[in-house]
Amino acid sequence: MSIIETVNANQIEAQLREFIVENFFVEDELDATESLTDAGVIDSTGVLEVVSWIEDTFAVTVPDADILPDNLDSIARIVRYVTGCVGA
Amino acid sequence: MPELHPLLAIDLAVEADRIVDAMRRSVRGTMKRKGAVLGLSGGIDSSVCAALAVRAFGADKVMGLHMPETDSADETLELSQLMADSLGIDTALENITPILEGAGCYRRRDDAIRSVIPEYGTGWRSKIVLPSVVESDSFRVFSVVAQPPEGDPIKVRLPLQAYLEVVAATNFKQRTRKMLEYYWADRLNYAVIGTPNHQEYDQGFFVKNGDGSADFKPIAHLYKTQVYALAEHLGVPGEICRRPPTTDTYSMPQTQEEFYFSLPYDRMDLCLYGMDHGMSPAEVAPLVGLRTEQAERVYADIVGKRKAARYLHLSPQLVGSAAEDHTA
Numbered sequence: 001m002s003i004i005e006t007v008n009a010n011q012i013e014a015q016l017r018e019f020i021v022e023n024f025f026v027e028d029e030l031d032a033t034e035s036l037t038d039a040g041v042i043d044s045t046g047v048l049e050v051v052s053w054i055e056d057t058f059a060v061t062v063p064d065a066d067i068l069p070d071n072l073d074s075i076a077r078i079v080r081y082v083t084g085c086v087g088a
Numbered sequence: 089m090p091e092l093h094p095l096l097a098i099d100l101a102v103e104a105d106r107i108v109d110a111m112r113r114s115v116r117g118t119m120k121r122k123g124a125v126l127g128l129s130g131g132i133d134s135s136v137c138a139a140l141a142v143r144a145f146g147a148d149k150v151m152g153l154h155m156p157e158t159d160s161a162d163e164t165l166e167l168s169q170l171m172a173d174s175l176g177i178d179t180a181l182e183n184i185t186p187i188l189e190g191a192g193c194y195r196r197r198d199d200a201i202r203s204v205i206p207e208y209g210t211g212w213r214s215k216i217v218l219p220s221v222v223e224s225d226s227f228r229v230f231s232v233v234a235q236p237p238e239g240d241p242i243k244v245r246l247p248l249q250a251y252l253e254v255v256a257a258t259n260f261k262q263r264t265r266k267m268l269e270y271y272w273a274d275r276l277n278y279a280v281i282g283t284p285n286h287q288e289y290d291q292g293f294f295v296k297n298g299d300g301s302a303d304f305k306p307i308a309h310l311y312k313t314q315v316y317a318l319a320e321h322l323g324v325p326g327e328i329c330r331r332p333p334t335t336d337t338y339s340m341p342q343t344q345e346e347f348y349f350s351l352p353y354d355r356m357d358l359c360l361y362g363m364d365h366g367m368s369p370a371e372v373a374p375l376v377g378l379r380t381e382q383a384e385r386v387y388a389d390i391v392g393k394r395k396a397a398r399y400l401h402l403s404p405q406l407v408g409s410a411a412e413d414h415t416a
Contacts, residue, residue, distance in 0.1 A: 037392065040395060043392060043395060043396050044227065044228055044229060044392065044396070045248070045251075045252075047227045047229055048229055048246075048247065048248040048251060049248055051229075051247075051248075052247060052248045052249075055247075064226075064231075064245050065226075067226055067227045067229055067245075068225065068226050068227065069225065069227065072227065
């Protein structure tokens with residue numbers, strides 16, 4: 001990952017953490033690799049909220065086939081997915 | 089109708105007597121109500137509950153309500169009347185379509201569908217569906233399937249706001265039915281019987297303050313295949329026992345697996361049983377014809393649904409003690 005990519009990934013993670021704290025009423029103490037579903041942070045409706053946040057914030061469309069735990073079930077995975085979508 | 093698996097075997101006569109005794113003690117003894125009201129859907133759960141209520145209170149103390157609406161299947165009223173006739177109970181027909189129209193149920197739902205399928209209009213039919221847990225490890229998020237009067241169905245994933253609106257509007261149906269059940273219960277001095285089976289109660293397959301509301305739930309502890317076995321024991325007509333479980337809520341035919349559960353009910357029973365009795369997914373998988381990783385996904389889906397069901401089961405929360413304990 002280049003320096004620019006790292007900076008952008010850090011910015012995305014900061015935005016994401018702010019969204020999660022404000023939207024799911026949790027403290028910002030989540031480990032980046034912790035499962036958001038196992039931790040009880042998001043349920044199936046929460047997944048839709050995360051998808052909507054990605055689409056609205058980064059002006060991308062999340063295809064149905066991408067709505068997978070591999071892409072969306074931790075902060076690190078979401079950051080990686082968004083980074084790939086926006087070509088950061 | 090699937091055979092009752094040996095793991096789920098119960099003495100049907102003993103179980104029926106136990107439920108009937110509990111219904112009498114609770115409804116007459118605790119609630120001081122004279123009989124029972126319940127909605128009849130033409131399905132197995134309400135039919136079994138009606139038969140148990142008749143055993144508990146007598147046919148002249150059970151009131152069955154037919155509450156169809158415009159999206160109900162044609163056979164719903166026919167089968168629910170068949171059940172009422174077989175028991176010899178009084179019934180009332182309450183077509184809830186005008187109430188739903190007045191509340192904007194159909195308009196609100198259709199507006200939400202049109203937000204993702206702009207051409208959706210008069211004569212179209214629709215339902216919402218989930219992806220299979222068994223076939224995919226994707227998150228289970230709803231899509232709407234809409235079919236024009238002449239043409240193939242269109243399937244589109246529902247974004248958050250459209251999903252919430254479709255569900256909120258559709259929930260008018262279950263809440264309207266419950267309102268009418270309590271109207272009849274109040275005017276007859278009866279109790280309302282709720283009809284969820286164990287799968288539905290455990291995994292939150294009900295609408296809060298809709299079909300989730302009742303005074304007594306006689307089969308909430310029974311697995312679905314046990315309910316079928318009890319139906320046969322109680323003499324529920326074969327046409328009802330053979331009817332595939334359906335939500336009967338959307339205008340397109342919809343199975344309960346498409347809408348909620350991750351497996352057909354007989355296999356879901358065994359997964360629930362296994363999970364609650366300390367069996368690993370690897371042990372349950374061969375019982376239900378799945379690979380271990382598929383059974384693991386079913387277990388995860390059950391865990392997720394139980395988490396979501398906590399809110400549905402939650403009583404109104406108080407800041408502190410507000411009255412004497414009325415439940416004692």
